[in-house]
Amino acid sequence: MEHILSMQHVTKNYGRFCLQDITLALPKGCIMGLIGENGAGKTTLLKAILGMIHVDEGQVEIFHSSLSEDERNIKEKIGTVFSEASFPENMTPQQMDKVLSSIYQQWDTTAFHNYLKEFRLPLDKSNKQFSRGMKMKLQIAIALSHQAQLLLLDEATSGLDPVAREEILDILLDFIQDEEHAVLISSHITSDIEKCCDYVTFLHEGKMLLSTEKDALLDTYGIWHCTKEELMKLDHHDYLAYRVNAFAVDVLVKDRQRVMLQHPNAVMDPASLEDILVFMVKGEK
Numbered sequence: 001m002e003h004i005l006s007m008q009h010v011t012k013n014y015g016r017f018c019l020q021d022i023t024l025a026l027p028k029g030c031i032m033g034l035i036g037e038n039g040a041g042k043t044t045l046l047k048a049i050l051g052m053i054h055v056d057e058g059q060v061e062i063f064h065s066s067l068s069e070d071e072r073n074i075k076e077k078i079g080t081v082f083s084e085a086s087f088p089e090n091m092t093p094q095q096m097d098k099v100l101s102s103i104y105q106q107w108d109t110t111a112f113h114n115y116l117k118e119f120r121l122p123l124d125k126s127n128k129q130f131s132r133g134m135k136m137k138l139q140i141a142i143a144l145s146h147q148a149q150l151l152l153l154d155e156a157t158s159g160l161d162p163v164a165r166e167e168i169l170d171i172l173l174d175f176i177q178d179e180e181h182a183v184l185i186s187s188h189i190t191s192d193i194e195k196c197c198d199y200v201t202f203l204h205e206g207k208m209l210l211s212t213e214k215d216a217l218l219d220t221y222g223i224w225h226c227t228k229e230e231l232m233k234l235d236h237h238d239y240l241a242y243r244v245n246a247f248a249v250d251v252l253v254k255d256r257q258r259v260m261l262q263h264p265n266a267v268m269d270p271a272s273l274e275d276i277l278v279f280m281v282k283g284e285k
């Protein structure tokens with residue numbers, strides 16, 4: 001599969017926090033979800049891709065080039081949404097349309113107006129009159145209106161109601177249909193990631209714990225409710241973390257079928273992305 005984005009051993013050290021040795025690849029026609037607790041390094045990773053911060057080590061390639069080779073053209077083809085992004089308070093979408101058409105060579109006014117309509121955003125209200133959700137939708141409309149091939153979305157669905165979130169996820173799924181586009185989206189809402197992503201990347205305290213196909217993960221990982229004695233006998237390579245409760249131990253195992261074969265009476269549940277995140281952050285290793 002051809003990649004639209006790749007990161008090789010990217011490291012950014014802030015002193016107290018370090019994004020460490022990130023290596024991942026996003027194929028064309030795919031959506032990758034970035035999952036991690038608050039402060040895990042999701043925004044830092046997205047900023048490193050966009051060259052918004054200087055990385056200490058490693059390489060980022062977008063469309064097979066590094067940003068420094070052809071920054072203007074590469075950025076033209078990337079649509080971004082950041083939770084803290086702010087537009088001039090007194091500007092209306094109508095005015096932004098004009099400004100953006102002079103910034104992006106491929107700005108598509110018709111598409112922008114269609115998205116504004118679809119998202120029920122007024123053309124003539126200033127940004128300061130927009131709610132948080134409306135501002136987020138406005139950013140998404142902009143990201144989708146300049147023929148971008150890659151979308152980098154930081155918490156793009158947070159602050160949106162469930163109907164609007166569903167709308168955005170459908171648009172993202174449409175966006176990748178032609179197999180030439182791709183999306184990297186960070187979210188705390190693991191159910192959104194579960195719904196739309198082909199790949200998931202887990203970050204924890206700046207380290208990448210996993211980057212793999214979502215379906216493979218959901219098909220194989222499980223939570224085994226067992227005794228301490230059973231856990232002691234389990235090979236270290238077969239599980240990622242465990243949590244002890246009053247009556248039993250819950251273990252996040254990598255291959256639930258394998259454990260079931262060894263323990264036919266095992267009480268096993270499939271693991272959701274949320275389970276995996278919670279075990280990785282709070283579980284004992």
Ligand SMILES: Nc1ncnc2c1ncn2[C@@H]1O[C@H](COP(=O)(O)OP(=O)(O)OP(=O)(O)O)[C@@H](O)[C@H]1O
Pocket residue numbers: 014017036037038039040041042043044045
């Ligand atoms: N400019 C900076 N200087 C120093 N530390 C920084 C800087 N920017 C971010 N950090 C630190 O990097 C760490 C990761 O922050 P980041 O915003 O990437 O996390 P996140 O996973 O996006 O979190 P959240 O889910 O809360 O948005 C945090 O500890 C933060 O304090």
